[in-house]
Amino acid sequence: MTPKQRxxxxxxxxxxxxxxxxxxxxLSRVLAAxxxxxxxxxxxxxxxxGLGGGGFGLYWIRRRGGTWAKSSGPAxxxxxxxxxxxxxxxxxxxFTSVSQHWVPFMLVTLLPFxxxxxxxxxxxxxxxxxxxxxxxxxxxxxxxxxxVVVLLLHGLGGGIRAILAAALLACxxxxxxxxxxxxxxxxxxxxxxxxxxxxxxxxxxxxSGGLDLDPMRFSGMSEYIALQKAGGKNPHWQPExxxxxxxxxxxxxEYLGGPAVSKHIFINGRTPANMVxxxxxxxxxxxxxxxxxxxxxxxxxTDSACCIGAGGGVDVFVSLLGGAKHIDxxxxxxxxxxxxxxxxxxxxxxxxxxxxxxxxxxGRSFLARHPDKRYDVVYLALVQSIxxxxxxxxxxxxxxxxxxxxxxxxxxxxxxGRVVMETHHERLLYxxxxxxxxxxxxxxxxxxxxxxxxxxxxxxxGEQHTSYxxxxxxxxxxAAQVSAVDEYVRIIGGQVLNLAGIVxxxxxxxxxxxxxxxxxxxxxxxxxxxxxxxxxxxxxxxVTMMLQIxxxxxxxxxxxxxxxxxxxxxxPTDGQTxxxxxxxxxxxxxxxxxxxxxIVVMQKSILFLGYPTLSLSVVLFTMLLGSGIGSYVSNRFxxxxxGRARAVLLAVTVLGLAYAYGMAPLYRMLIxxxxxxxxxxVVVLLLxxxxLLGMPMPLGLRAAEKRFGEGIPYFWGLNGTASVLGSVTAxxxxxxxGFTAAWLxxxxxxxxxxxLLQRRAVDVDAE
Amino acid sequence: MKSTLDHLxxxxxxxxxxxxxxxxxxxxxxxxxxxxxxxxxxxxDFSEVERIPGARP
Numbered sequence: 001m002t003p004k005q006r007x008x009x010x011x012x013x014x015x016x017x018x019x020x021x022x023x024x025x026x027l028s029r030v031l032a033a034x035x036x037x038x039x040x041x042x043x044x045x046x047x048x049x050g051l052g053g054g055g056f057g058l059y060w061i062r063r064r065g066g067t068w069a070k071s072s073g074p075a076x077x078x079x080x081x082x083x084x085x086x087x088x089x090x091x092x093x094x095f096t097s098v099s100q101h102w103v104p105f106m107l108v109t110l111l112p113f114x115x116x117x118x119x120x121x122x123x124x125x126x127x128x129x130x131x132x133x134x135x136x137x138x139x140x141x142x143x144x145x146x147x148v149v150v151l152l153l154h155g156l157g158g159g160i161r162a163i164l165a166a167a168l169l170a171c172x173x174x175x176x177x178x179x180x181x182x183x184x185x186x187x188x189x190x191x192x193x194x195x196x197x198x199x200x201x202x203x204x205x206x207x208s209g210g211l212d213l214d215p216m217r218f219s220g221m222s223e224y225i226a227l228q229k230a231g232g233k234n235p236h237w238q239p240e241x242x243x244x245x246x247x248x249x250x251x252x253x254e255y256l257g258g259p260a261v262s263k264h265i266f267i268n269g270r271t272p273a274n275m276v277x278x279x280x281x282x283x284x285x286x287x288x289x290x291x292x293x294x295x296x297x298x299x300x301x302t303d304s305a306c307c308i309g310a311g312g313g314v315d316v317f318v319s320l321l322g323g324a325k326h327i328d329x330x331x332x333x334x335x336x337x338x339x340x341x342x343x344x345x346x347x348x349x350x351x352x353x354x355x356x357x358x359x360x361x362x363g364r365s366f367l368a369r370h371p372d373k374r375y376d377v378v379y380l381a382l383v384q385s386i387x388x389x390x391x392x393x394x395x396x397x398x399x400x401x402x403x404x405x406x407x408x409x410x411x412x413x414x415x416x417g418r419v420v421m422e423t424h425h426e427r428l429l430y431x432x433x434x435x436x437x438x439x440x441x442x443x444x445x446x447x448x449x450x451x452x453x454x455x456x457x458x459x460x461x462g463e464q465h466t467s468y469x470x471x472x473x474x475x476x477x478x479a480a481q482v483s484a485v486d487e488y489v490r491i492i493g494g495q496v497l498n499l500a501g502i503v504x505x506x507x508x509x510x511x512x513x514x515x516x517x518x519x520x521x522x523x524x525x526x527x528x529x530x531x532x533x534x535x536x537x538x539x540x541x542x543v544t545m546m547l548q549i550x551x552x553x554x555x556x557x558x559x560x561x562x563x564x565x566x567x568x569x570x571x572p573t574d575g576q577t578x579x580x581x582x583x584x585x586x587x588x589x590x591x592x593x594x595x596x597x598x599i600v601v602m603q604k605s606i607l608f609l610g611y612p613t614l615s616l617s618v619v620l621f622t623m624l625l626g627s628g629i630g631s632y633v634s635n636r637f638x639x640x641x642x643g644r645a646r647a648v649l650l651a652v653t654v655l656g657l658a659y660a661y662g663m664a665p666l667y668r669m670l671i672x673x674x675x676x677x678x679x680x681x682v683v684v685l686l687l688x689x690x691x692l693l694g695m696p697m698p699l700g701l702r703a704a705e706k707r708f709g710e711g712i713p714y715f716w717g718l719n720g721t722a723s724v725l726g727s728v729t730a731x732x733x734x735x736x737x738g739f740t741a742a743w744l745x746x747x748x749x750x751x752x753x754x755x756l757l758q759r760r761a762v763d764v765d766a767e
Numbered sequence: 768m769k770s771t772l773d774h775l776x777x778x779x780x781x782x783x784x785x786x787x788x789x790x791x792x793x794x795x796x797x798x799x800x801x802x803x804x805x806x807x808x809x810x811x812d813f814s815e816v817e818r819i820p821g822a823r824p
Contacts, residue, residue, distance in 0.1 A: 003772055010776060133773060140780045147787035154794050282813045289818070320813040334798040341802060353810040360799045614795050621788050625781075632777055679792075 001127055008180040009123050013134055014141035015173040020051065020116045021145025022152065022166040023086060027109065030093060030159035045549075048724045049556070050110035054078070054117015055717020056560060058125070062710060063567065072181040075122035078115040079174040080187065083194045085111040086167035087201065090160055094211055112170075117720070119177060121713035128705035128712050132698040136632035139694060143624030146617070156202075160212055164202040171195035250335040252343065263346065265312055265339045273336045275312025278348030288318050290492050292459045292467045293381045296420035297322025298488040299481035304414070305377040306330065308363035308400065312340045313350035315381050320355075324377070330359045330366045332612070364399055365610025367408050368671040374414040381422040399607050401432060401535035402528045406439035410474065419472040427525050429456065429468035431535065433498070434511050434518045435527040436472050441512075450512050452476035456498040456505055457489050469494075476500050530607065531664075532738035543735055550728045557588065557721055564714055572707045579763030582756060583704055583715060586642075589753050590696045591719040595726030596746040597656075597693065598623055600739050605682050608667040609675070615682075622683045626690025634695040640765045641703040646757035648695045649750050655689045656747040660740060696753075703764045 001009075024047065061069045068074070085108075092108045120138065124131055148169075152162040174191045177183075205211040251266040252275075264272030278285060288294070293315065302323035307315040310329035319327050329351060331337050337360050341351060351358045359366050363380075367373070380400060399405060401421075409419045421432050433456050440450045455471035477485065482501050489496050498505035511518045518526045528535045537543075561584055568577050598619070606615040637644045663685065670681055697719060704715055733742040 007772060007776060014780060136777065137780060140777075140784055144780075144784050144787060147784070147791045150791045150794060151787065280811060282811045282816050285813070286816050289816075320810065321816055323814065334802075337802060344806070348811075349806060349808045352804075352806040352808045354807050355810040358802070358804065360802065611795070611799055613798075614792070617788070617791055617795060621784075625784060632773075 001130060005180060006127075006130060006133065008176055009127055009130070010134055010137040012173045012176040012180060013120060013123055014137040014144070015169065015176065016116055016120055017138050017141025018145040018148055019082070019166050019170045019173065020113065021142050022149045022169060023112055023163060024048075025146065025149040026153070026159045026162035026166065029153070030163070045553075045724050045727060047109055047113045049721055050113030051117040051120075052560075052717035052720030052724075053110070054114045054119070055121035055713040055715075055720065056563075057114065058118045058121050059564075059711065059714040059717070062125075062713070063570070072122060072126070072177075075119045076177065076181060076183055076187065078118035078122075079177045080190055080194070082112055082115040082119070083167045083170035083174060083198060085115055086163060086170060087194075087198060090163050090167070090201070090211065094160065117717065119173070121716045124701055124716050125709065125712040128701055128709060130635075131701035131705075132631050132633075132635035132637075132695075135698040135701070136628045136694075139624050139628035139631060143621055143628065146620045146624070150617070156206065158205075158212055161202060161205050164198060164205060164211070168195060168198040168202060171198065250339055252339050263312065263343065265336050267333060267335055273311030273333075274314045275340055275343065275347050276314050276317060277346055278317070278350065280348055282321075285317050285321060288314070289321055291318050291381075292457065292469045292492070292494065293379055293420050293422045294318055294322055295455075295457065295469055295485060295488055296377045296379065296418045296471060297324075299477060299484040300416045300418065301376045301414065304328075304375045305379055306367075306373070306375045306412070307379045307381075308366075309380060309382070310351075310358070311336055313347055315379050316350050316353070316356055318381075319377065319379060320353075322377070325355055327353075327356045328359060328366075328373070328375075329356055330361065330363045332360070332362045334360050362399070362607070362610040362612075364405055364408060364607060365671065367412050369610075369673075371411075371672060373412055374417070375412055376414050376417045378409045378412060378417070378419040380420065382424070398528065398533040398535045398537075399530060401435060402530050402533050403435055403438045403442065404530045406436050406472070407442065410439060410443065410472065413474040415474065417474045421470045423468050423470075424466070426458075426466070426468060427520060427523065428536070429458075429470060430507055430518060430520060431525040431527065432470045433505075433508055434525070436470065437508065437512050438516065438527040447512055449476065451498060451504055451508055452500040454498060454508070455485060455496070455500075456508065457494050457496055459489075459492065459494040473500075529738070531740050532734065534735055537735065543732075546728065546732050546735060550725075550732045553721075553725045553728050557718070557725055560718060560721060561588070564711070571711050573709070574707060576707075579760065580708060580711075582760040582763060583700065583708060583711070584718065585756060586645075586696075586700055586753065587715045587719045588722040588725075589749050589756075590700070591722030592726035592729060593746050593749045593753070594627075594693055595723040596730045596742060596749070597689070599727055599730040600734075600743045600746065601686060603734070603739055604663060604667065608671055609678055609682065611675075614675075614679070618679050618682050619686065622686040623690040623693075626687045627694030630691040630694025631698045633691075634698050637699065640761075641699045642757055642761035642765045645696045645699040645703075646754055646761055648692050648699070649753045649757065652689060652692045653747060653750045653754060655692065656743070656750060659685075659689065660743050660747060664740075707764070 027047065058074060061074050089108050089112060092105060096105065123134060127134060149162055152165050153159070156162055156165060171191055171194055174194070175188065178187050178191060201211060253264050253266060253272070255262050255264055261277045263275040263277075265275060266272045276285070276288070291314070297319070304326045305319040305322070305324040306328045307319060308330050310316060310331045313329070316327055316329050337351070337358070340347060344352065350356065406419070413419065419436075423429055423432065433454055436454050437450050440453055441447070445453065453473050453476055455473065457469045457471070459467040459469065461467060471485070477500055479501065482499060486496055486499060486502055496502055498508055507518075507520065516526065517524070523540060564571075564584065568580055569575070571577070571580065601623070602615060602619045605619050606612050609615045609618065634644075666681070666685070670678060701712055701715065704712060708715075729745070730742045733745055
């Protein structure tokens with residue numbers, strides 16, 4: 001391999017990775033808006049299979065023999081088809097309905113990944129001896145792709161335009177690959193033509209507003225608009241403003257059917273945050289006194305309030321009506337805040353009131369950064385905006401409802417203060433009341449006293465809709481306070497389920513005097529902790545669905561292994577299959593392990609950093625950069641490569657164990673620091689383990705090249721599909737046992753790898 | 768020669784990566800901290816609004 005070929009191959013891989021990541025992230029944005037987060041998660045997982053499928057495809061084609069199949073022919077064709085398939089995806093998503101044509105749409109989605117997989121695995125097959133060098137650029141390209149997509153979404157606005165840009169980007173590696181393989185001129189012309197076409201379509205989208213998604217297709221929100229257009233039962237919705245930011249789609253819809261005009265801010269078409277109209281006359285807001293959360297303001301001092309999930313400012317108005325003089329409004333979603341600030345004329349500039357301080361960050365992080373603040377009321381009303389619905393990927397707001405979170409609110413209460421939480425689900429009401437009870441028990445409150453600190457109420461609204469409120473009293477309420485609360489609840493038509501001296505809820509009483517478990521109708525709704533913060537995911541169907549997905553992904557991986565095993569005799573150059581089984585297990589386990597580590601670290605860092613999007617950027621950047629450097633450095637190892645991999649994995653095991661027990665205390669200690677220090681902490685913490693985790697893959701590819709060169713596209717593909725298994729495994733374990741358990745499984749996998757290599761490394765390393 | 772070229776290419780890729788990262792952090796940071804909070808409006812006096820009977824602070 002000449003230096004020119006090395007450089008061209010590295011550039012090709014670098015650009016391909018940027019392109020793949022740009023498509024993957026843009027795709028998740030588009031699908032989150034059109035089908036919901038959970039389907040986006042599933043779709044993106046499936047598409048990674050497409051990438052691995054490219055590796056399997058190339059392995060299969062090469063096995064069929066023929067000059068064309070053995071040369072770079074299949075990869076050249078795939079490189080040309082990659083940008084064309086991306087353009088095909090854009091046209092399919094703009095002109096057809098994703099939800100109505102789910103299966104064909106998924107096939108169209110798989111194609112770009114498949115073609116990219118063919119090219120990437122071809123490069124690793126062809127230049128396997130330089131795998132350490134090339135894999136470094138593959139990873140650095142992936143890191144760059146995560147960043148480029150944000151810049152594209154920022155600059156171009158809209159997921160579809162970012163995908164058009166990805167098609168244009170894909171022409172770069174295609175041309176580099178053509179030069180590398182000395183392809184004919186006609187191929188280069190075809191590549192140039194595709195680039196011009198991609199650029200033209202991008203310009204059309206940018207300058208005419210065409211080639212974009214129809215808001216009617218957005219899940220959730222589209223239901224309301226469709227009803228309105230059809231003259232259905234909900235004719236009061238009027239879409240007003242739509243925009244894409246770097247991370248989501250924001251739509252503001254006016255609602256004319258309530259007691260006053262209000263607007264709903266939809267993020268990715270789901271779970272709206274409310275914004276109410278205010279023309280400057282306080283009495284026009286008097287209807288908000290009937291909001292159930294107002295119950296926190298009817299007894300005791302009300303001078304200061306902290307609204308967590310302040311959304312469109314409704315909670316701020318409720319607090320002002322309740323008598324608050326100083327309000328800290330904390331909202332994690334910048335899209336909601338931007339929409340509320342932009343519509344200041346409508347909402348009376350609620351966030352600009354001189355008694356209101358606005359903080360755009362996670363509520364937990366905000367309180368941790370301000371340990372000395374004390375409030376008469378901490379107000380959490382239906383905080384669920386960024387998660388979209390119960391089944392998505394971002395578990396951020398779940399962290400607001402853990403035992404540790406309740407402890408933080410309790411510690412931030414002034415003498416006699418209250419924490420109020422509102423929900424629409426009875427099970428969540430009990431789960432939160434039980435969470436408060438657990439927290440009080442942890443604080444040393446006696447069992448007989450615990451329920452005196454907790455008020456629980458239901459407020460029916462119409463036949464099918466009920467609001468539920470939980471109230472935590474810093475000190476048990478006196479008779480006057482109890483009487484005021486009781487009277488308020490009765491006046492607005494509610495029911496007291498638990499209140500000191502009035503009534504004790506039997507379910508809660510059973511919980512407090514029981515074993516710490518709360519089960520209603522066979523559903524476990526025991527309190528959540530930070531390690532397993534799935535407050536909203538109480539449904540057994542969700543766990544069953546994840547287990548089914550996990551089993552399906554595992555089966556797919558095993559099937560692919562079985563296919564290779566059938567033709568194992570033809571694979572090795574010396575006809576000896578010794579070491580093949582070990583290599584299959586090796587590539588599969590390191591794929592599972594890497595994703596497990598990545599997902600757990602990302603989740604733990606979300607709470608620590610306080611900004612989910614920032615957490616994603618910092619963790620992905622650090623892990624891919626560290627792994628890229630690790631891969632590059634692994635080039636120094638020239639012999640006994642699997643033996644070296646064993647030493648590296650042993651070091652990963654030791655570090656992994658240290659992180660399992662050291663990371664959480666470190667994060668707890670530093671959570672109150674500035675964001676700069678916290679980002680630096682994550683980078684410094686993750687670099688060493690990422691550096692080591694970047695080595696096993698290229699070392700394995702180089703070691704395999706000696707006797708199993710033809711299997712390299714297959715091994716590369718298996719590693720990709722195993723990473724999907726890793727992400728689903730992380731979710732399943734975290735749901736049932738928590739994130740620490742998922743981390744320990746990752747450590748266990750590295751231990752198994754070390755033992756495997758201890759016994760079998762010599763089978764591959766032996767000359 | 769080969770090694771020098773490799774190092775150079777890695778350095779360029781790394782530099783571009785760090786540059787892009789800084790740009791993304793600035794964009795993300797602006798989303799969270801870049802809101803124009805110069806506008807200040809006097810808070811209306813909500814104490815004038817009658818409280819629901821019985822709901823006394």
